[in-house]
Amino acid sequence: MRVQLPDGTVRTVEAEGIPVEQVLGLLGVNPVEVIVTRNGTVVPEDAMAEREDELRLIRISHGG
Amino acid sequence: MSLTGGGRTACSCCGAAAVYLQRATGRHFCHTHLAEEVEARARKTMADDGMPGRGSRVAIALSGGKDSTVLLAILHGIARGQRDLDLVAITVDEGIAGYREATLRAADAMAARFGIPHRTASFAELFGETLDHRVEGQESRACSLCGILRRKALLTLAREEGAGCIATGHNLDDEAQSVLMNWLRGDRDRLLRDPGQHADRGFVPRYKPLREITEKEVALYGMGTGLFSPLPECPYRHTALRGEARAMLNAMEHRFPGTMERVVRGQRRLALAAGEAGRAPPGSCTVCGDPCSGPTCQACRVLDGEVFRAARHR
DSSP, X not given: OEEEOTTXXXXXXXXXXXXXXXXXXXXXXXXXXXXXXXXXXEEOTTSEEOTTOEEEEEEOOOOO | XXXXXXXXXXXXXXXXXXXXXXXXXXXXXXXXXXXHHHHHHHHHHHHHHTOOOTTOEEEEEOOSSHHHHXXXXXXXXXXXXXTTOEEEEEEEEOOOTXXXXXXXXXXXXXHHHHTOOEEEEEHHHHHSSOHHHHTXXXXXXXXXXXXXXXXXXXXXXXHHTTOSEEEXXXXXXXXXXXXXXXXXXXXXXXXXXXXXXOSTTSSOOEEOTTTTSOHHHXXXXXXXTTOOOOOOOOTTGGXXXXXXXXXXXXXXXXXXXXXXXXXXXXXXXXXXXXXXXXXXXXXXXXXXXXXXXXXXXXXXXXXXXXXXXXXXXX
């Protein structure tokens, strides 16, 4: 699946039918720190991600 | 982006597609029920803390970022049902090039959207120079100096606006980070200060209606209600101890859900147990007259350069 990281870079993860949280773990991202969209829709981290899905990670923390 | 699409996880309240997993409880929320939950918790915190309601003028510290924008929206919703609750938004322009311009525009737009009067004052107007200029060569001190001067600026604006209290957008993550930072600094006074005691030392009282709501909940609330779009990050963010505290707490929160809430509640219990013994004796700054625990308040020490001189000797 295609995953867009908060900095805009894109990674491809070879996996099928795994929780979003596991995808984040493979990329070293803490689910506490991001909002995830799957094919444009916000999903919780225990939603499942399929091979053809596109995930986008949005960092939630800003400021000083 | 949509917040209404499908998924295999369902809202614990209505069965609709969930957008959020509350890890500490295992409950799922759709956008509608997350918004209701956030608003209810903010109202409860305001009631628990005795925040002034009817007949009051409340100054909302509006940076233009997501937390204060969500606070503005929630208080606006409450004020619609209480005609004598008077809101004013106050914004401080610290003078951070390449960052503040966009958030100031966002603050202006949000205040206009909700029809709330909006006052802005800059460090340059109030203190004679921008933050960028003041911390040149001392960038690692930017966040602590900015925090001290921003509090002073907000207090000045709130007084000028005749506000009875200031509401800030601090969320649960912010509060937990502050507790950990106080431990890391060995700051006994702040650790023993009861966050529920706001008005006992002559300040315009400050309230934090979002202090029991996580940063992620605030962000999802804002996204779901179309309140904001991505904004730039503060260039000084990476110099702050807060960033280290945030990373540590986020890691712990992931492994042990509810960590941040326990950290904050533990500090509050500590402060309540300490009672009067934990409070610094009230006094007045010999320079500006504002309440403080020593002869001179932190803001006047910063403006006098004392903090800069002390920092150079560390």
